[in-house]
Amino acid sequence: MVKIDLDHVYKKYDNAKNYSVKDFNLHINPQEFIVFVGPSGCGKSTTLRMIAGLEDITKGTFKIDGKVMNDVAPKNRDIAMVFQNYALYPHMTVYDNMAFGLKLNKVSKSEIDKKIQKASEILGLKEYLKRKPAALSGGQRQRVALGRAIVRDAPIFLMDEPLSNLDAKLRVTMRAEIAKIHQQLKTTTIYVTHDQTEAMTLADRIVVLKDGQIQQVGTPMEVYNKPANVFVAGFIGSPAMNFFNVKLENGLVHDINGDFNIPVPEGKLNILKDKGYDGQELIMGIRPEDVHTEQVFLESFPHNVVESTVVVSELLGSETQLYTNLGGTELVSKVDARDFAKPGAHVKMGFEMNKVHFFDKDSEETLDN
Amino acid sequence: MQTKGLRRQVGWLYVLPALLLLLTFLIIPFLMSFSYSFTDYNILTPNVKNFVGLQNYINTFKDPVFLQSLKNIAQFIVFIMPIQVGAALGLALIVNKKRPGNMFFKISFFAPQVVSLTVVSILWMYILNPDQGLLNGILGIFHIKPQPFLTSPKQAMFAIIGVSAWQGAGYQMLIFLSGLQSIPQSLYEAAELDGANAWQRFIHITLPMLKPTSVMILTTTFISAFNLMTQPMIMTQGGPQNSTMTPIYYIYRTGFTDRQLGYASAMSVIYGIVIIIFTIIQRKITNAGGDENE
Numbered sequence: 001m002v003k004i005d006l007d008h009v010y011k012k013y014d015n016a017k018n019y020s021v022k023d024f025n026l027h028i029n030p031q032e033f034i035v036f037v038g039p040s041g042c043g044k045s046t047t048l049r050m051i052a053g054l055e056d057i058t059k060g061t062f063k064i065d066g067k068v069m070n071d072v073a074p075k076n077r078d079i080a081m082v083f084q085n086y087a088l089y090p091h092m093t094v095y096d097n098m099a100f101g102l103k104l105n106k107v108s109k110s111e112i113d114k115k116i117q118k119a120s121e122i123l124g125l126k127e128y129l130k131r132k133p134a135a136l137s138g139g140q141r142q143r144v145a146l147g148r149a150i151v152r153d154a155p156i157f158l159m160d161e162p163l164s165n166l167d168a169k170l171r172v173t174m175r176a177e178i179a180k181i182h183q184q185l186k187t188t189t190i191y192v193t194h195d196q197t198e199a200m201t202l203a204d205r206i207v208v209l210k211d212g213q214i215q216q217v218g219t220p221m222e223v224y225n226k227p228a229n230v231f232v233a234g235f236i237g238s239p240a241m242n243f244f245n246v247k248l249e250n251g252l253v254h255d256i257n258g259d260f261n262i263p264v265p266e267g268k269l270n271i272l273k274d275k276g277y278d279g280q281e282l283i284m285g286i287r288p289e290d291v292h293t294e295q296v297f298l299e300s301f302p303h304n305v306v307e308s309t310v311v312v313s314e315l316l317g318s319e320t321q322l323y324t325n326l327g328g329t330e331l332v333s334k335v336d337a338r339d340f341a342k343p344g345a346h347v348k349m350g351f352e353m354n355k356v357h358f359f360d361k362d363s364e365e366t367l368d369n
Numbered sequence: 370m371q372t373k374g375l376r377r378q379v380g381w382l383y384v385l386p387a388l389l390l391l392l393t394f395l396i397i398p399f400l401m402s403f404s405y406s407f408t409d410y411n412i413l414t415p416n417v418k419n420f421v422g423l424q425n426y427i428n429t430f431k432d433p434v435f436l437q438s439l440k441n442i443a444q445f446i447v448f449i450m451p452i453q454v455g456a457a458l459g460l461a462l463i464v465n466k467k468r469p470g471n472m473f474f475k476i477s478f479f480a481p482q483v484v485s486l487t488v489v490s491i492l493w494m495y496i497l498n499p500d501q502g503l504l505n506g507i508l509g510i511f512h513i514k515p516q517p518f519l520t521s522p523k524q525a526m527f528a529i530i531g532v533s534a535w536q537g538a539g540y541q542m543l544i545f546l547s548g549l550q551s552i553p554q555s556l557y558e559a560a561e562l563d564g565a566n567a568w569q570r571f572i573h574i575t576l577p578m579l580k581p582t583s584v585m586i587l588t589t590t591f592i593s594a595f596n597l598m599t600q601p602m603i604m605t606q607g608g609p610q611n612s613t614m615t616p617i618y619y620i621y622r623t624g625f626t627d628r629q630l631g632y633a634s635a636m637s638v639i640y641g642i643v644i645i646i647f648t649i650i651q652r653k654i655t656n657a658g659g660d661e662n663e
Contacts, residue, residue: 054558075564087555091577100573101563152563 002065002155002188004028004051009060011046011212020046021212024060031186037199038209038235044192047209048158051190053077064156080149081158085165086141088133094120094144095129098151115151122181123147139170146181157189163198175201196236200224208232230364233285233357239321239332241285245361248277253284259327260306265353268368272358275367282367283359288321290352291333297350304351310341322347406634413628425635435636438614439643444526445533445615446594453534454586457541458579464542465549475546479539486536490603493532494519497604519605522612529600529613537593541586548582549575584655591651595644616640 005028011021021043028034036044049055051062053074062069069077080101088097095116102112120126123143133141142162149157162178163171179202182189193199199206200220208215208223208231216228227233233241246253251269254261264272272278292298298305308324308331320340322333324347333349341347358367406425408418429435460478464471481489496503497518505515518528552575560570598617601607607614607622620640624633 052558052562054561074558074561075566077562079562081559081562083555083559085553085555087553087559089556089559089574089577091580100560100565104564104569148559148563 003030004156004188004190005061005063005066006047006051007061007063009047009050009062010058011043011050011055012058019058019212021050024212024214026207026214026217028188028190030188033182033189033191033202033204034207035191035193035199035203035205036207036209037193037196038215040194041211042209043212044194044207044209045160046212048160048190048192051156052079052081052158077156078154079156079158080152080154082145082149082160082162084161086133086145088141088144088148090133093130093132094125094136094147097133097144098148101148101152112151115153116147119147119150122150122184123177138166139174142166142170142174143177146178150181150185155188157187159189159191161193162191163193164195171198178202196238200236206236208235210235226366226368227285227357228366230283230285230359233359233366237287239288239334241287241357242291242329242331244284244286244326244329245281246284247279247281248272249279255327255329256281257327262304262306262351262353268353268356268358271369272367277358277367281361283361283364285357285359286351287355288332288334290355291331291335292350292352293322293333293335293339293347294350297352298348301350301353304353305348306351307346307348310343310345310347312343313341315340324349402634402637405631406638408631409629410631410634411628412625412630418631421631425632426639428632429636429639434611434614434619435616437611438616438619441526441611441613442595442597442615445530445597446591448527448530449533449537449594450587450590452530453537454541454583454590456534456538457586458545458583460538460542461545461549462575465546475543478542481536481538482540484536486599487603489532489536490600493528493535494604497528520609522610525605525609525613529597529604532600532604533597537590541590544586545579545582548579552578587655588651592644592648595640595647 004026006024006026009021009024010019012019024043024047026034036047038044046055050057053069053072057070064077089100092100098116098119099112102115107115116129117126120129123146125140125143125147128136128140128144133144136144142165145162149159159178163174166174175198178191182202191198191202203220205217205219206223207217210231216223216232218226223232223236227236227241230243234243244255246255248264252261252263272282306326308326310322310324311330312323314321314323315337318337320335320337322335322339322341324331324333331349339347359365360367405418407420407422409421409425410418464475464478484492495501499505499515499517499520502518504518508514508516517524519525556574556578557570560574565573596617597615598621601613601615602618602621605613607618616636617640620633620636623636624630
């Protein structure tokens with residue numbers, strides 16, 4: 001179990017104008033499960049590949065257990081990796097796929113056999129050991145790719161969007177499987193995904209990336225409850241957070257068109273006033289689950305109520321997602337399944353103001369703390 | 370039922386052009402030469418064709434030149450296969466790496482393919498000329514005695530093997546190159562992380578992944594090697610001492626220079642059977658272990 005340090009790491013591809021990864025700083029503790037999340041092109045895979053040694057590090061240092069590894073060949077880094085397309089050797093059986101790395105490292109035959117039997121038991125691959133990858137389903141191939149990483153007993157696992165080629169149902173199953181494997185093996189893991197649900201469910205700590213730069217590092221709860229900026233707030237959580245351009249005046253926030261006028265709770269108001277935002281424009285964010293339609297809420301907080309027009313209403317069984325229009329801005333809310341409404345209907349909604357987030361209008365940084 | 374019959378007729382219509390060509394240039398000539406092989410047909414006296422039974426076939430096995438030519442072609446095949454295919458793979462590996470001037474090398478390696486075999490043969494006759502040739506000139510720099518090449522019974526066939534490989538490797542390089550480029554990069558990356566060095570990656574990834582391409586190239590090389598004729602015809606006329614005489618060339622000479630078309634036909638039939646037998650064996654070998662689903 002090792003720790004990994006990335007200090008001021010930069011990456012620029014040969015023919016590129018800009019840096020793909022900029023000033024990346026991260027310290028990963030032993031046994032930690034780290035998830036890099038961000039939209040495509042944000043540099044998450046590039047960073048992972050730099051750690052694997054498949055890409056050169058342009059600037060900065062990368063250390064494993066305190067040793068600088070920048071120029072160490074991939075085969076000497078003792079890292080196991082699961083690729084997005086699995087990268088199984090098509091001419092080898094499942095058994096040989098898993099045995100390949102061990103054979104190259106001169107592990108004895110009986111030892112190899114023991115490891116593969118154990119890994120295939122964990123992954124439910126016992127009956128498929130003699131098959132070739134072409135004769136396996138997507139989920140089974142994914143398991144083989146995991147197995148190939150597990151048998152190596154490497155102190156670091158890297159996973160590059162390992163579930164993106166699976167269908168939705170299988171993705172959920174395999175996600176749980178990966179979590180289980182990590183609990184058993186406790187290998188330091190770096191996992192790359194663009195799916196915020198995977199990030200939330202798997203990670204000890206999430207690293208949110210955009211345009212090659214770290215936006216926020218924190219536990220799933222931290223990035224969810226205390227997003228550092230508008231990007232993180234919008235990226236983590238599904239459906240995404242709603243944002244309004246508002247102005248703070250006399251303890252009230254009102255949007256530019258005057259469609260709502262809502263008092264800000266005292267604690268938040270003081271913070272904003274202290275920072276000099278009284279009378280200023282700012283960005284207010286509210287999560288869909290913090291928008292309420294229950295009668296009790298509307299009656300208890302009559303000043304927090306807005307009226308918006310339903311555009312689309314999606315009944316998901318346990319809940320309804322209302323896509324409404326509030327003064328030209330889309331407002332998505334997660335409400336009770338009974339509050340299903342027809343398009344065009346006017347619906348009263350209450351904002352739970354204790355849970356809203358405020359951001360600076362220009363820097364888009366959080367103003368909550 | 371009627372429409373079914375009609376559809377079948379339309380189907381025949383589609384294959385008719387190809388069928389006509391096959392009939393005219395392949396099937397009819399084959400049947401004709403098969404029938405000639407039992408006669409003493411001489412092109413000078415096309416109207417006199419006496420049935421001689423199996424005499425032509427019996428003569429074939431007593432003909433030292435024909436037997437020699439079979440030995441020669443066997444030697445040619447044994448050497449051309451590894452040399453030409455190996456060279457093609459080597460060249461493909463060289464140009465597969467991204468480096469400046471790559472296009473120049475690709476074109477250079479492929480260029481001999483564009484030149485006709487006749488021109489290639491004449492060109493190499495100059496290069497291999499014992500007295501003024503380029504190759505002996507180069508050897509001279511390294512203080513190696515001038516070699517006879519095409520005029521030595523021991524060296525002539527090897528000279529022809531070299532020329533043939535030089536001419537044929539470029540095309541196969543292109544096929545290998547497309548095979549190499551279809552190997553996913555991630556396999557190499559996975560192998561690298563598994564601890565494989567460059568040589569191990571070549572042995573465990575490149576070679577097995579190239580197997581379908583290699584089988585195709587080996588098969589086409591093997592079949593076309595049986596047809597060797599232009600190079601010895603132009604460079605050595607089958608000599609010295611029939612050391613570069615090949616079956617096809619000998620059949621051609623017997624039929625059209627010596628005008629014994631009956632006898633030449635008998636040799637073609639026998640050589641045809643030989644090729645069929647070896648092709649079957651070769652397919653058995655290359656297919657062994659290759660029948661599992663990829």
